[in-house]
Amino acid sequence: MNPWEIEDSGISEESVIQNGNRMFCGNGFMGYRGTVDEADKSSMTGLIVNGIYDRQGDKWREPVNFPNPLFIQLSFEGQPLTLKSDSLNSHVQKLNFRYGIFSRKTLWNCNGAELTVESERFLSMSEKNILCLRYKITSNKDITLGIIQKIDEEVYDANGPHFKIEKKSDVGEGKCGEILMCRTLEKQLPFAVARISDFCSDTITLKAAVPQIITVYAAVFTNLDENNSPMAPVPVEQFASISVLQAEKAGWETLLQNHKKAWDKIWEDGDVVIEGDEEARLAQKNLRYSLYHLQSIAPRGRKALSIPARGLSAQTYKGAVFWDTELFIFPYFLYTQPELACEFIEYRIKTLEGAKRKAAAYGYEGAFYAWESQEDGDDACSDYNVTDVFTKRPVRTYFRDKQIHINAAIVYCICQYVEVTGDTLILQEGGLEVIFECAKFYISRCIYMPLKDRYEVHDVIGPDEYHERVNNNAYTNKMILFTLQKAVEFAEQQTETSPSPASHSFTKYIPLAKDICKKLYIPSPNAQGLIPQFDSYFDMEDCSLETVRSRLLDPKEYWGGANGVASHTQIIKQADTIVMLNLFDKDYDSAVLNANYDYYNPRTEHGSSLSACMYGMVACKTGRLKDAEEFYKKTSCVDISGNSKQWAGLIYIGGTHPAAQGGSWMMVVYGFCGFSIRENKIQIKQNLPAAWKKVSFTAMVGKEKYQVNVTREGYELCRK
């Protein structure tokens, strides 16, 4: 089997939904779920364009699911042929993740005739607005079929509908196809979806063994330019029309070749090669599959966009950007495509105003970034994020209000970018302002305890969301300290050199920021080397994960919130103190890493796909190779296996897991290869799994691009 390929023949509802995620295709401008050609909204088909959101009434804002231009439905004797048809003989679908090509082969028995449909689809990596489909029908007997081809406007929505159709028109030049002119409901954003097919009839008469091939070209356009500004009143449909006609002219083969070339280019620096035996080959496959997903959703074609927590795979989590981008996804791009990594920062710069609005709304200064960020930076996270399984009532959660560590993740990311690329331009272009505004927020959020003569941070939620409204979360406090230290450092540099308006606005905060840096309470290791995740954490019930699980009365119960089964125990959702020890490992000796790993790991549900890689990296750093390999499997298999958590309370949280994919890269590069930058130099402390012979990857540091080859014995750095 092709090492760059996965396949599945599942046809159950569950399989269809999972394959929608697993066999997702994307080109960064848009994403298309891995459903079959005849799938409709009941199979959760999806065509998501990055950064386009809409709100229906007072429901959650979420990505707009665009009309599906690749819909083809065959029928025999009036009965549609689907994966649910009694006449289905066999079905297999595949994803080639070297090139993002989805294919399927399905056989039906039509009254004795064996009918085969084979199709291939890709979202062009060279022409970001274009989707292509080749659809081949063969029968072993003469047969006549019905066929419907259309832009399917009946789309799946979690909280829709999100658009109205303003006009349907011909695609032009006498071609067989159509253009749908639509407008979103909330912002009245115009968009167009066009399709051309080289087959026009609504019936097909097949001769035995003579295939009929249908090629479909589609184009998707919004009226946002690459800077996300609405364009002058140019008819969007005109773009769509021109574009889809050009595609049709270029033809399938050319488009496919260009598409593949673009992917080849991506893999030049984006690939990580793992050599070794069978196990290594599996690790390799899982890693490449992860990197494929990251590349499919990395924003392309428009500027200052980021990566939502479920990529472009679904409307899950409102299509919002979380800290996942900065702490889990960013590193891969930072070292392989820093220009893309920079877009993530540009996105935060662009949304700073939203973050300022949020801070002000809560009565704080500066900027408080959205926990769930959409195109304007206003928080898409609602006050009620979970539904109680017993009462069906919404449950007040505090993710939006209290997960203030989001700010620091952004600052950390900017500082990483500057440190690794040496590019300080981003600071002048808004990066500094982000840092200062984030710092101002923290300054107004820190409280001073006069009798203890120290600052504390109360009423927060750390990464472990099962424990809400805690005081002095170690991770949060440490990240706040980092933020304030960096803000002071940059402000003082700026003041000395060329004061910017941003640094000017921060000047008056410097003395207080310095005092907080000196006196902020950072929970330190106790006699056993253990750092309490937050105040009184060790006083809570210390019971096993199994005990907590056994208390569930309903498998869909939410574990956290005020009264969840985990809330008043030491059982945590995901890496929390361990994230801190990962980011700041230099500040702690290995005994502390060891102790906290041993304590927290059995108490962690790993109920978030963000957890495994963090534990895995500490497992590498502390020489726990066996554990590390398990965590690597976990983080790299979340999507390829499809075995991810599908529910949080009664809310569907399925989709792809870019953070776990980024975590796969981090585990290989940071973890097993022990890659780090110390004083602008690459350091390698490799600790490869037994089955691995060699890992090779690209790392750009400063202006240099390196090929890094790590073996069990040593490593080499080659300029690329």
Added chain:
Amino acid sequence: MNPWEIEDSGISEESVIQNGNRMFCGNGFMGYRGTVDEADKSSMTGLIVNGIYDRQGDKWREPVNFPNPLFIQLSFEGQPLTLKSDSLNSHVQKLNFRYGIFSRKTLWNCNGAELTVESERFLSMSEKNILCLRYKITSNKDITLGIIQKIDEEVYDANGPHFKIEKKSDVGEGKCGEILMCRTLEKQLPFAVARISDFCSDTITLKAAVPQIITVYAAVFTNLDENNSPMAPVPVEQFASISVLQAEKAGWETLLQNHKKAWDKIWEDGDVVIEGDEEARLAQKNLRYSLYHLQSIAPRGRKALSIPARGLSAQTYKGAVFWDTELFIFPYFLYTQPELACEFIEYRIKTLEGAKRKAAAYGYEGAFYAWESQEDGDDACSDYNVTDVFTKRPVRTYFRDKQIHINAAIVYCICQYVEVTGDTLILQEGGLEVIFECAKFYISRCIYMPLKDRYEVHDVIGPDEYHERVNNNAYTNKMILFTLQKAVEFAEQQTETSPSPASHSFTKYIPLAKDICKKLYIPSPNAQGLIPQFDSYFDMEDCSLETVRSRLLDPKEYWGGANGVASHTQIIKQADTIVMLNLFDKDYDSAVLNANYDYYNPRTEHGSSLSACMYGMVACKTGRLKDAEEFYKKTSCVDISGNSKQWAGLIYIGGTHPAAQGGSWMMVVYGFCGFSIRENKIQIKQNLPAAWKKVSFTAMVGKEKYQVNVTREGYELCRK
């Protein structure tokens, strides 16, 4: 009908339980529920001795229900005669609340014979360890009955059992009776219950119309002396034996006369006379009934005890002392029996160590008084106080952790005591230490917000328990300010005059305390004159009480906690900001009182019996006489009507309501009579209901005792 009497003929289970509360008798040392002679634990009989608690396993600590020495059960042809018997003809039971005499008259039809049982019972107000019962049986035909008389050791317990019986012995002197020597389980506290009856047989043969009278004397002793210290190993049973024999010798009539004399003495200063028409007579009755209850449970016979929130009527609320005592019950005693009021303070002084332990356990300095205080001042309030009706799981509540206003209520009470009585001895005898330790706690609890240059108080629960973990509760902040101001004032006085060890320990806190006094954030009225109950209160959903009620899925649902139907609305449980306006009315102009009354009243469930009197007093102060009369009815009828809230979630919260009883006195004296002390002088601003002609009451101020007579036209003060 006797204006000092209530009666009821209910025999349903609900009536039996309610009458247990309504017709409660007590003498301050102990209390006995208003159940009939033959009632057993299924009718929730109760004999509670103030200040005696026990814990069973890890269940809640609660008062010990003592064995019942007044049990008499008749039977006819082997069938017990009870209120549930088919043979029951009629039943009526009464409470004379002038003298605390319970009586009953019950008729059964025993195979054609009409059998009448009449009994009377009192807990001697002159001999605090003695209970007396006179039991009269009459039949209109000759009849033979079985009779069981015993100390019923099978007691009702919410979370028992709480004692073991160590020995049963004769009462001595050849008398018919017994002594039970018992020991509580947790603290191994010995106690004895003795009984003598003048009727010895287990059958009674009655001649037609010739009554048989049985007199029973009982004694209850613990080994605690009046200072609550365990006595030297004197056999407690000996006390009980001597005491019950003495009682028997004295005889029913003498004991009854002495008991009545003691009550007459109590009423000399304890009564409040309302004159007027029928409505006034009803108000009078309700008030006297309230005062009766307060007097029945005011601690007598042992020192430094206080009044639990449900008196001695049941094990409800763990028999614990809340802020009810200081803010609702204390004023009545302060002006009528200051020596009793002083005991409440002594109780807080005695339990200071427990409060210090609690503060330390939470990481604070000073003393943090128990939200639910028992004999040692450790907090009986558990972390889980409510049971979820849907899951039957305990719900984490924060009453214990966050209701820090309890400290200030104690300080306020001490200051009131000193101000009104002029007695400063209590300050030197521990009162000052209480004030300083309470202040230290607040100092360590206040946080400083550097950018705002002010102190705030976060994460508290105010009187309105439906909103947990709020910031800057106006009532709490104002009370903290009061506490710190008083602490500083006393500390500076002390330092100038005769520095005590208590004030010495506070000296180093003075500068910070002063700074907090200067800069503590006290939410002030907005443009509409409204004071937000806490930060962002006005941002919460503003819906009606009916709307909130309509959202209940189960009538026993708890409204508060993290996810209650009221929690995220402006609907509050009870007076909160209104308590503040009551205590500090001098600091606010009448427009503010008016505005807040009008705003908060319709948003208040009045789900606590502490609410009505506070609104009622503000209604008086703002001239809303009609409202005030309604609130007076509410607060004064809670127990006489029996219409009180019986459930909080799945927890039974029935019993008597001393705070509402104290609230009745406050509404009459503070409210309708407008009584207050300004600069050591009595002020009266009367505002009597139309039906009332005159109110007369006693008020001791300084060393003087006044008879205060208030009419619609004016008032007079006479030295008594």
